[in-house]
Amino acid sequence: MAQLDMHSSLLIKVIRAKGGATRQKTSDIMDTLDQTVDINLRRECVLKALTIFMGEDVNDLIKEYLDSGTDDTQRELEQLTVAVFVIRKEGEGLQEPPEDIGIVIDGTEVLHELTSVASACAMLLGLIYALNLAYPKPLRFTFEVLQKILMQLDQHKMSPKVYNLYSKLQTSQ
Template structure:
């Protein structure tokens, strides 16, 4: 298995080599999983040892091996299926939360881009749950690249979004990626929703805990979107789940 892992390091450097990489990643799954669970390696070291895992295709493949469930496909399908009910529930929230959500929902109503609309629903959901979207999604202006890089190195787990100076949520960003333990593990992603799904997949693949400030958000991702362990919901998520069922 160690020989296979070393061969993977060479295979990933070759172009148009996805089939070989996929076969070797599947073959070394149990070996890699044992390392993750028993040794709890740091992300930087683990990325050096298993760089192929930190690719969009392989995160999806690893999640499928772990949970027998397609990752991004399921996440997007459930998010889209529940969006109209989620928006109804989110908009019904009162107090200061309503004002925060209003700006997000205004953009949702104005744009047609599916990626941006999904991002609005996710940000509205996080706000509805009493958590802060900025704890998950870190936004930077393209003109402050060095400052962004310094900031990202301090983050434990986050999605970063680089936008052109002066552009808001209505415009597609220049770059979207994921940082874990200060290490940029993915970039050039197509949308924030894709980054959320892939981050969930990485949490499973790397056996990580959900960040406490976002525990309800990730519980919704897991139990409502991915429909995993639904019998053990927190009261807050159970309440949301019940409201979504009754609003269908």
């Protein structure tokens, strides 16, 4: 997470410079980022905006549910391949701490009661790496950024899309 914190200001700068659909999709996230001082929420916003910037759907990475007391959430979690889930109480916004944050792999909840979405994403990356799993195709660029830019692992083999972000970060310094 220190690497995420270290790159956050440059990532935000690059993401804010992007126009079009990306700017529209990230505007609410950036508004939340601007209004909060909570480091965990700021990290979550950066990860969500990064996912959108990479042209991927943030809902493929972070599944958010309301704690409605039904089995619908559990059934949905069982259908997921790889995701971070966040369960919030009904009526509470992002400023309130979630009821639960966890990780699902192949429909099985492998971790829960995590402290933040950012730590859940870091643990998910570690689990994927340790279990030698392939990155989920809908999120391959986001995970590649986490691995190659933030974690600085295997940097010499970047996809053109990730290398483009890497170059922008280097020139923004």
